[in-house]
Amino acid sequence: MIALSLAEIAEVVGGQTHDIPDSSVRVTGPVVRDSREAGPGSLFVAFAGERVDGHDFAAQVVEAGAAAVLASRPVGVPAIVVADVQAALGALARHVVGRLGTTLVALTGSAGKTSTKDLIAQVLRRKAPTVFTPGSLNNEIGLPLTALTATEETKFLVLEMGARGIGHIRYLTGLTPPKVGLVLNVGSAHIGEFGGREQIAEAKGELVEALPPAEEGGAAILNADDPLVRAMASRTKAKVILFGESDEADVRAENVRLTDNGQPSFRLHTPSGASDVTMRLYGEHHVSNALAAAAVAHELGMSADEIATALSEAGSLSRWRMEVTERPDGVTVVNDAYNANPESMKAALRALAAMGKGRRTWAVLGKMAELGDEALAEHDAVGRLAVRLNVSKLVAVGGREAAWLQLGAYNEGSWGEESVHVSDAQAAVDLLRSELRPGDVVLVKASRSVGLESVAQALLETGAEGEVSAR
Known part of the structure; x- marks a missing residue:
């Protein structure tokens, strides 16, 4: 500070x-x-x-x-x-940010916020000193604390903004007014609290409403592939930049493919040029995240080649998000247990399928929280997708929601052995310890409250006959 x-x-x-x-x-x-x-x-x-x-x-x-x-x-x-200590903390953050003159970039979305924030930070810090939200400290306490770590040398301040209701993002933008605002997507995360996707869109769009007009440098970065996000263009006076795989996107990807390891590769197109990207992260869903980061970086003056190089070298900065580790015995553990919603769960399963070509794959999944009336249908759909993607075995962990995951897989399957329901994390560990063999790939994912990271950690300890090597 x-x-x-x-x-x-x-x-x-x-x-x-x-x-x-x-x-x-x-x-x-x-x-x-x-x-x-x-x-x-x-x-x-x-x-x-x-x-x-x-x-x-x-x-x-x-x-x-x-x-x-x-x-x-x-x-x-x-x-x-x-x-009021919280209000005082916010007032202090607002004062400090106002004195610094840094370019403040804010982002929100139902899924991918933290991964995209990490990408933006890794790209921008090649250009100038950058401060960004650690992990997912994106609420009314974490956000001002992050803003207060900025100093006179800070050129870019990248802040993730979360919301659990209408008005939350409006409050956060009041503490730290952004110049560049990015909306990634409108999905099902917290849909039980919001009441529907239209309400989620209303809340997320508060970010672009807070931006300064285009003539004052305001820029709204919107996902061209998400209709609810794209419609937010009418809610801002800022310059609008679209990203996505749509031909109408200002920043887009062509020739998207996955390497044999499940890492995305594509041709990045920006208004200033094009360049090739091969990412170190896993899963095709990171293409959209990378395009969002590229759109922000382009708006802030970076060339296509600079952006592509930074994206190709960027890694995961936040724990338990597609954290890929190969045990000495050849078993690969994918710890994505920090959180889960229907969109991120499906993206993780597709990444598992891509990584596991020619290998046995295991999806160790738990409940997705805060889905309200959509909970049964969404868990059933995830279970069915696991079977459609030919995941070798779904291990559903926990209570009622896990039972719905397993039932979806059972109903979609053809021979009844594609899935199993276990009571808790320890039961999942016991099962995996007895059945895993070299070359298998294990994905672990659930909402944060489930604590399934303990499964991933136990599997790595089990396989640590030598030193565990992270990729």
């Missing part, structure tokens, strides 16, 4: 200083909400949660060197006390 005195921060957030002997002391370190991350010159934000109250760690963080605590009550050590 740019250095600010405690007096300046108190004024920005509308707070009162308590137990601060010298309000000219400056915050020169990071703004943190985890007491373990507090250090010299930092500002600790004390949130009162259901299980842990950050105020209880106030003395500890000051002892570690924190300049002060942003708190909702006096804590006996230097503190700036406010009525």
Whole structure:
């Protein structure tokens, strides 16, 4: 963060200083909400949660060197006390971003946000210093914390924005007003909370509504292949750039294919030229993500060759997202267990099928959360797709939703052995340990709440007779 005195921060957030002997002391370190991350010159934000109250760690963080605590009550050590800690954090982020003059890129979508954000960051940082959302910290707390890591040297600030209802993205864009806004897709993620895809589109489109007009440099990057996203062009005064495989897209892909390892390769076309891309990531769904990143980079002044080189060298920066590891015994484990929705689940299955040509493939899948009335049909469809893609065996893990996955596969199958339903992660591990053989490919995926990453981790520990090699 740019250095600010405690007096300046108190004024920005509308707070009162308590137990601060010298309000000219400056915050020169990071703004943190985890007491373990507090250090010299930092500002600790004390949130009162259901299980842990950050105020209880106030003395500890000051002892570690924190300049002060942003708190909702006096804590006996230097503190700036406010009525609403979350609102104060947002106000501080808005102030800092306004002073920096960085180009702020924001993105949203039902699927692929984090992977695309990582691609954008890896491309843009070849051009200039770039700060971006770590992992998927894309809410009203994670977003301002990320924005506050920017400094005077930061040229590009790339922020992922999530939403669980109408108005959420409008709130986030109020904290960190974007110049470039990217909408990836409108899918089924959180459809149970929103009530339908039209409502999801309404919420995601708040991003393009927040952009400045074209004459002030505003740019809306929209998916030409998604009708609900493409229709958002009417909701913005910004310049509209379309990406996708459509002939009408400004940034598009031609000659898309997958390598023998399941990595996408294509010819990238931009308004400034064309160049070939072969990605290190796995699955054809990353083509759309790459085109989105390319459209952002083109708008910010990078050439087709520069973009193609960066995309070809980019890797996965966030854990448990198509994380491919080959065990010493030849079994390949694909850990995509961070989260799941119908679109990402189907994309992962297609990637598994591409990676597993000539090999046995296993899909270890759990429930997709927050699908509301669509839950049964969507789980059934995923189970059926696994069989249609000739996945050797579907292992459905967990309760009712997993049973629907298995039933879909059973009804689609022809010999009854294409799928099995197990009660929990340990049962899945036990099954796989007894039946896996060298050369098999195992995909592990479910919503975050299921915790299926434990299956992937157990399989890697099982196969670690020597050193495990990540690809």
